[in-house]
Amino acid sequence: MSATSRYSFLGPAGTFTEAALLQILDGDETAERVPTTSVPSALALVDDGEVDAAMVPIENSVEGGVTATLDAVSVAHQLHIVAEALVPITFVVATREPMPLSRIATITTHSHAWAQVRRWADATVPEAEFIPAASTAAGARGLLGEEPAADAAICSPLVAEQLGLHVAAAGVEDVEGAVTRFVLVRRPGPVPEPTGADKTTIMIPLPEDRAGALLELLEHFATRGVNLCRIESRPTGNGLGEYFFSIDLEGHIREERVADALAGVHRISPKIRFLGSYPRADGKPQQVTADVGDAAFSAARTWIDALRRG
Ligand SMILES: O=C(O)C(=O)Cc1ccccc1
Numbered sequence: 001m002s003a004t005s006r007y008s009f010l011g012p013a014g015t016f017t018e019a020a021l022l023q024i025l026d027g028d029e030t031a032e033r034v035p036t037t038s039v040p041s042a043l044a045l046v047d048d049g050e051v052d053a054a055m056v057p058i059e060n061s062v063e064g065g066v067t068a069t070l071d072a073v074s075v076a077h078q079l080h081i082v083a084e085a086l087v088p089i090t091f092v093v094a095t096r097e098p099m100p101l102s103r104i105a106t107i108t109t110h111s112h113a114w115a116q117v118r119r120w121a122d123a124t125v126p127e128a129e130f131i132p133a134a135s136t137a138a139g140a141r142g143l144l145g146e147e148p149a150a151d152a153a154i155c156s157p158l159v160a161e162q163l164g165l166h167v168a169a170a171g172v173e174d175v176e177g178a179v180t181r182f183v184l185v186r187r188p189g190p191v192p193e194p195t196g197a198d199k200t201t202i203m204i205p206l207p208e209d210r211a212g213a214l215l216e217l218l219e220h221f222a223t224r225g226v227n228l229c230r231i232e233s234r235p236t237g238n239g240l241g242e243y244f245f246s247i248d249l250e251g252h253i254r255e256e257r258v259a260d261a262l263a264g265v266h267r268i269s270p271k272i273r274f275l276g277s278y279p280r281a282d283g284k285p286q287q288v289t290a291d292v293g294d295a296a297f298s299a300a301r302t303w304i305d306a307l308r309r310g
């Protein structure tokens with residue numbers, strides 16, 4: 001990693017977000033982890049220069065985009081993504097003392113976690129009341145102390161173990177194999193070097209009153225062999241009917257086909273925003289055919305330059 005040394009994340013210790021951060025830090029003992037009580041406060045620390053980067057959840061394989069984060073990173077904060085991490089999500093039901101599931105009247109956890117165990121909860125503890133917590137780890141800690149916030153918490157197996165909680169049920173997630181994608185964001189600066197297995201994230205306001213605008217945008221990517229791996233439309237917040245597209249594509253801004261596609265889109269939507277090029281967490285290398293490789297672009301430019309010189 002770079003010289004970055006302070007990282008904010010949704011805390012306290014033991015959240016899935018911290019697991020994502022530890023993955024990226026890859027054993028770097030010098031890095032300082034700064035827990036916050038919310039995603040907006042983790043991002044604010046980056047804005048203020050208190051930390052070098054923040055780790056935030058961005059996409060869930062079951063529910064799709066974590067829209068609040070997407071909007072915050074791109075609209076409110078103007079940050080760039082420099083890395084991503086994929087964290088497999090599994091939940092346990094933790095209680096302070098062993099107790100039958102039928103006696104659980106209140107359950108606390110983060111809203112994302114609750115959304116991912118609803119079917120289990122409806123089937124097993126249908127009467128239990130959900131008490132929102134700032135994070136899964138904060139919810140688990142809420143069971144301790146003089147006045148426990150709830151009878152049970154939904155959290156990671158690791159947090160339950162670290163806090164010495166009793167595991168009343170394990171593997172309660174509704175969809176087995178769910179993964180959450182997290183991104184590390186920082187103030188705009190040098191773009192990480194291309195690795196051959198990169199992603200680029202952009203936002204494109206859809207040009208208004210232009211028939212076929214979306215098709216036109218997509219054609220810029222298709223004709224340069226640029227594969228899109230996520231596309232979501234989000235309201236701009238400026239009024240009904242105004243949207244931008246949030247897109248992840250395969251490739252790096254330093255690759256000619258990506259730069260050329262983005263330049264093409266810029267001509268029809270000049271407010272396009274670049275949110276970063278960074279290595280893919282799954283390391284899946286790009287499949288680029290020769291006609292859209294850097295060498296083909298360079299040969300084409302040499303040819304044009306020669307023609308212009310006459
Ligand atoms: O609360 C946490 O542990 C988080 O990091 C947020 C979250 C919660 C559930 C799934 C993915 C991320």
